[in-house]
Amino acid sequence: MKSSTVGLSIIALSTIAYVFVELLRSAYYTSQRDKKKTFWSRFICRNSRIPFIAFRVSLEPNLIKKQVKYVCKVLVPDWRHLEDAELRVERVLGGITNRIFCVSVNKDAPNLFFNKVLVRVFGAEGIIDREKENEIFEQLAKNRIAPSFIGEFANGRIESWLQARCISIEEMRYPNISKAVAQKLAILHRFQPQGHRKSLQDSPVWESIYAWLKEAKVALKQLENTELDDSRRLLLKQIDLLVLEKELEFLRNTLRKTPSPIVFSHNDLLFGNILYDEISGTVHFVDFEYSGWNYRGFDIGNHFCECMGGTDNGIPDYTKYPTEEQQHLFCQHYLVSYGGFENVSSVNETDIKSLMIEANRYALLSHFYWGMWALCLSVDQTVDFDYLLFGVNRFKEYYRFRNQFLEDP
Numbered sequence: 001m002k003s004s005t006v007g008l009s010i011i012a013l014s015t016i017a018y019v020f021v022e023l024l025r026s027a028y029y030t031s032q033r034d035k036k037k038t039f040w041s042r043f044i045c046r047n048s049r050i051p052f053i054a055f056r057v058s059l060e061p062n063l064i065k066k067q068v069k070y071v072c073k074v075l076v077p078d079w080r081h082l083e084d085a086e087l088r089v090e091r092v093l094g095g096i097t098n099r100i101f102c103v104s105v106n107k108d109a110p111n112l113f114f115n116k117v118l119v120r121v122f123g124a125e126g127i128i129d130r131e132k133e134n135e136i137f138e139q140l141a142k143n144r145i146a147p148s149f150i151g152e153f154a155n156g157r158i159e160s161w162l163q164a165r166c167i168s169i170e171e172m173r174y175p176n177i178s179k180a181v182a183q184k185l186a187i188l189h190r191f192q193p194q195g196h197r198k199s200l201q202d203s204p205v206w207e208s209i210y211a212w213l214k215e216a217k218v219a220l221k222q223l224e225n226t227e228l229d230d231s232r233r234l235l236l237k238q239i240d241l242l243v244l245e246k247e248l249e250f251l252r253n254t255l256r257k258t259p260s261p262i263v264f265s266h267n268d269l270l271f272g273n274i275l276y277d278e279i280s281g282t283v284h285f286v287d288f289e290y291s292g293w294n295y296r297g298f299d300i301g302n303h304f305c306e307c308m309g310g311t312d313n314g315i316p317d318y319t320k321y322p323t324e325e326q327q328h329l330f331c332q333h334y335l336v337s338y339g340g341f342e343n344v345s346s347v348n349e350t351d352i353k354s355l356m357i358e359a360n361r362y363a364l365l366s367h368f369y370w371g372m373w374a375l376c377l378s379v380d381q382t383v384d385f386d387y388l389l390f391g392v393n394r395f396k397e398y399y400r401f402r403n404q405f406l407e408d409p
Helices: 002-035 039-044 064-075 130-142 175-189 205-224 230-237 241-255 296-306 324-339 349-376 387-406
Strands: 087-092 099-105 116-121 149-153 156-160 262-265 274-277 282-285 292-295
Touching: 064 087, 064 099, 064 116, 064 149, 064 156, 130 149, 130 156, 175 262, 175 274, 175 282, 175 296, 175 324, 205 230, 205 241, 205 349, 230 387, 241 349, 241 387, 262 296, 292 296, 296 324, 296 349, 324 349, 349 387
Parallel strands: none
Antiparallel strands: 087 099, 099 116, 116 156, 149 156, 262 292, 274 282
16 A cells, blocks of 8 residues: 555656656747747737747758757657657758758658658848748648648748649749649738738838848958959959949839739749649649748749749749740739639730739849849858859849830830
């Protein structure tokens, strides 16, 4: 009798100790999350229930995969008991900002809720508000617009793995995929983030570009003071920020003559951020790090620009910009989906033409956006991508299409 009482006491004390430790751990994670709170967080009053660990994954090649396994074992449900050898980590190519990994359980485990996840380790520190991104991503996930948000760590997050494949640059202009992207984009543009006002007089995209203009001045000055080969020195000479600043003012004043609704936008619909489900014929959007309120024309025009590529080698191919016929198809199905119509015959031809003009004109703003972004990152040596070359080429594309897109219809 006495021994059983002692045994029960030990069990009770153990339970209390376990609960106490878990409470402390929860309080610690909450305090660490609160330390990251920004104005955006307080503004929308996020009270996230997403599991969080205050751990920063190293970008060192010899450490990153082991540490990716660690955050998965902590944050993915039922993975805590797994051994490192039971997890397989594969790099997913396509993005130039983040390190993306597919992590899967390489054994037969039918009782696991997740057998495979996507781990996103953030890059471009200081360029993107990651707290804001995670807050928006959480809402997108709840509305089934984005993959499930499984867990968050100090410099990244874990998402559910989508059973779909990444499309190619060429497929972006295929009719069946273009229709699906247009329909999905219309759904995203109807999305209203909770707790954030939409009554914006102008798009925040201008603030981003002007802020990056200041950062670009610092970055290019830093490049000037480093040893560069002749090819990179020649690239540097092609950038005149004073001229670009005046051109930006011209573009802003010109676009005022072509109003575009401000909607919740993806802002980065390149081929690597579009997944295609061949069974259902539907598409999924991923990588919402640049998402936010922006002009409808920017999101569509930017997608047209991404058809030219350049995120692999820094050199867009202007011949791959969508033809008028391809633009018409995209804008037609976008308007059908956005308006909730049953078929394309319900859409006015005048509205389609108007949206094509709007998208093409705001595509010029897309060139400025990514051109300045690239110049800011031109001093980044951690990513194997020529940001300077990409930035120079985006501004070349701007001037290539400038007169054509701004002429009166």
